[in-house]
Amino acid sequence: MPRARLARLVTLIAALLGAAALARADVGGSVSLQTDARERGMSYSAEKPSAQLGLAWDGDGGWYAGAQLAHARFVQRHGARLQAYGGRVVELVPGLDGEAGVIAQAFENVSHYDFQEVYVGLLGERWSLRLYHSPNYYGSGQRSVYGEFNLRWPVAKGVGLMGHVGVLRGYGATAAAVYAAAHGPTRVDLRAGASWLLGESCELQLAWVSASRGGPYTWSDAARRRSVLLGATATF
Template sequence: MLKSCVILIFSIFALAGKACAQVSGSITLASDYSYRGISLSNEQPVAQLNLVYDAPDGWYAGAFGSKVKLNGNSSDGEQILLYSGFSQRLRSGLIWEAGATAALFPKSTDLNYGEVFTGLMFDNLSARIYYSPNYIGLNSKTLYLEANADYQLQERLDLFSHIGWLVYPDGKVGQVNRNRVDVRIGVGSNFSSWKLQLAYGITRPQQSYGTGKYQNNSRNSLVFSASYLF
């Protein structure tokens, strides 16, 4: 499935380019790389880059890169996340979307995995469901359901929240114990070309997840990030 996701993503990149897509991106410094309730940087600061192509007909594609530290390893690695999809606004104002992602770990290729997703957005609310046949090298099928909300407190101050649920639908012995919920709430401020965020995250249950090179623990976390938008 990973190969299929990569092919689909690059195909959409090509379509977006032909459609005079708008290009945007960000460079971020974060105190931790918290991903679905797990620290992929061993609770260390990371630099991240995100690039997005948005086509006027609804197609979009992007690439995200970040430093990672897995299993408490002192040596740095990288994660490259490719994603693409299609979104369309309905007359009601509701937006639906569908797409695919491919997560690549050049120094730990056994952790590579692909996902497909679909979702809905309305005003400042959004929800997605992801499916992976081999999530982050665990040789297990997973579903990840998430919901997000944003609320403007003041002109330059926003409140945001997230809840996610990782599920192992195979139901293998002991696997249900690795199902987890992650919750995050924070505040963000935008000024000029900069975006600052401070978020507190809670993960339940708190335990070690993964096998082999991926043995990171889930922990509650307070994460600060500063992004330059372009």
């Protein structure tokens, strides 16, 4: 993605969130530092420390939107990674909500990795279940389905346990399928850890992550498949 295009996207998102603030919606932000930025078990920071800036808007009627900006490293190419999302949460029954939304990913200098997903989910008080679909996952030419289950469980004041399991599967016969053929079209990722609140607006997380091989990925699979991560997030 050219720098000019990335700058325009960031400016547009900031303007939209600013307009939402004037419309009496809730707008917030976050800054995160991580020893290794991983998503669905895969490192997109080449196993190096990474910082991430996030903006989020919560509107009336359960509508929400936001964006996250980070630095991505893929083999010898690196640049900004922008994720924008939007959706809606509705109450189904007391204690159980449903949601649906869209996510767009854009990468500076590796624009062929750009992709979009739609998702639906169920949200409980301490858990969430989501299903995602992409027509061209990471520009691989393959469609994908990803399901995840997340759990957060408080064990003491300001202390909680968290768990995650996700399953990604690519499908569709393309040239990119040759990459997945050695390990199959399915990848499973796990995360387990604990979180600590530091004051009212900071959280510290320590987690163990693991991922199998396979799935519709097009970049190097040389990163460690198991790792211990430390991260800190401040909200404002």
